[in-house]
Amino acid sequence: MRSSKKIFTPVVILALLGLAGLLISSQKIYADQWQSQSANSHLYFAPSWEGLPINGAFKQFAVTLSRDENDQPQSLSVSVQISSADMGTADFNEAIQMTEWFNGSTFAEAVFNSNTITSVESDDPRAQFIAQGILQLKGVERNIQVPFSWSEPADGNALMAGALSLGRNDFAIGTGEWAGGDQIGLAVKVWFDLVLESAND
Amino acid sequence: MDTKNTTEEWSWLSKLFHWLTALLIFIQIPLGFYAESLRLSPLKIDVFVWHKSLGMLVFLLVIVRLLWRIKSTIPIALANSRLQKILASAAHGILYGLMLALPLSGWVTSSASNFPVKLFWLIPLPSIVGPDDALKSIAAEVHEICVFVLIAILIVHIGAALRHQLMLGDNALKRMWF
Ligand code: HEM
Ligand code: HEM
Numbered sequence: 001m002r003s004s005k006k007i008f009t010p011v012v013i014l015a016l017l018g019l020a021g022l023l024i025s026s027q028k029i030y031a032d033q034w035q036s037q038s039a040n041s042h043l044y045f046a047p048s049w050e051g052l053p054i055n056g057a058f059k060q061f062a063v064t065l066s067r068d069e070n071d072q073p074q075s076l077s078v079s080v081q082i083s084s085a086d087m088g089t090a091d092f093n094e095a096i097q098m099t100e101w102f103n104g105s106t107f108a109e110a111v112f113n114s115n116t117i118t119s120v121e122s123d124d125p126r127a128q129f130i131a132q133g134i135l136q137l138k139g140v141e142r143n144i145q146v147p148f149s150w151s152e153p154a155d156g157n158a159l160m161a162g163a164l165s166l167g168r169n170d171f172a173i174g175t176g177e178w179a180g181g182d183q184i185g186l187a188v189k190v191w192f193d194l195v196l197e198s199a200n201d
Numbered sequence: 202m203d204t205k206n207t208t209e210e211w212s213w214l215s216k217l218f219h220w221l222t223a224l225l226i227f228i229q230i231p232l233g234f235y236a237e238s239l240r241l242s243p244l245k246i247d248v249f250v251w252h253k254s255l256g257m258l259v260f261l262l263v264i265v266r267l268l269w270r271i272k273s274t275i276p277i278a279l280a281n282s283r284l285q286k287i288l289a290s291a292a293h294g295i296l297y298g299l300m301l302a303l304p305l306s307g308w309v310t311s312s313a314s315n316f317p318v319k320l321f322w323l324i325p326l327p328s329i330v331g332p333d334d335a336l337k338s339i340a341a342e343v344h345e346i347c348v349f350v351l352i353a354i355l356i357v358h359i360g361a362a363l364r365h366q367l368m369l370g371d372n373a374l375k376r377m378w379f
Binding site (some may be wrong): 047052088177 | 333337
């Protein structure tokens, strides 16, 4: 009887310590979370006609970035409301939501998640890091790379910017008579300028 | 082949301006209605590229034509009365005005719609206004009103030309032909 109690006490203490350690370390993993400020952040996209850009922007989206204990970006997640796509006029905005294009009523959200972020040597100041992950857009999942820069001016917020190019055919955007790409180009430029605030606790 | 008009005759250059513009406008009117009637499709975009290209060509031609006209002798009007003379020059003035107002209002409509344009698939047409729904519908309305005024005046214009040629026998049409 006594001996079992003797063993029991250290087991309990160890277990508690372990739990505390886990809590602390898990807190460490999620310690440095950043969240985009919607009013100051911009996500743009530009398909083209005959090589001339047609500028658009998503008005509603959210970006979350977390960093590890060495302040290295660790994971990135982005969600975009497809219905918020704005190409400047009501006619345009109606057209791009049609089934051939975004089909926003069926595929309301686009999501990008990355847990693989590497820091890279690059001449491009907008490509300090590359986040590799899966973009889910119009029901299609594709592996893509998102290059971005990260800086922290003195105001406590962080700035994140980057640019990439996506193939619209990869996501079945612009199907049927539009799929050829001889009029509305297949490459779509995507770029972003974000202000993020610390979202810890 | 003198490029200059006389008090009696139009020069070949003036005639070329007149008939080239007339030809373009006779293409433009059905082309505009056709473009508008199409559902959004690659064809619609192509037809609109033609419409905008030819329309801007009219704009350019009219500017050159008017600059040339300022410096030119104008043949004496073939009018029988003061009133006829005033009506004729008013109609011609309105036609010139429409040949400027149509391309301009079309250009504003096009720019406000935020769709880029490359004239004849070659020359990018700069935007004169930013994307703007309200402005786009006003400009499209102006464009359309100009179209209907143009059609009305042209009926009178052509009627008058035929009347001069066939009934008044003053060879007005022949004077404008080559
Ligand atoms: C889109 C079509 C047309 C436009 C915009 C147009 C416009 C004009 C203008 C602005 C003038 C005055 C020229 C000047 O004083 O500088 C003119 C003269 C004339 N037009 Fe037209 N025109 C068109 C079609 C036609 C057609 C189809 C006819 C014949 C059936 C015609 C017959 C004439 C004649 C005969 C004159 C000369 C009048 C004169 O000698 O005093 N036009 N036109
Ligand atoms: C000689 C010059 C022109 C003529 C006679 C002309 C005539 C027409 C006609 C008949 C229509 C269809 C009816 C309407 O909705 O108004 C139209 C529509 C249109 N035109 Fe023109 N046009 C001319 C120049 C231009 C130019 C230079 C542009 C652009 C750069 C242009 C852009 C448009 C557009 C965008 C529409 C559709 C308007 C809408 O959305 O309601 N047009 N035009």
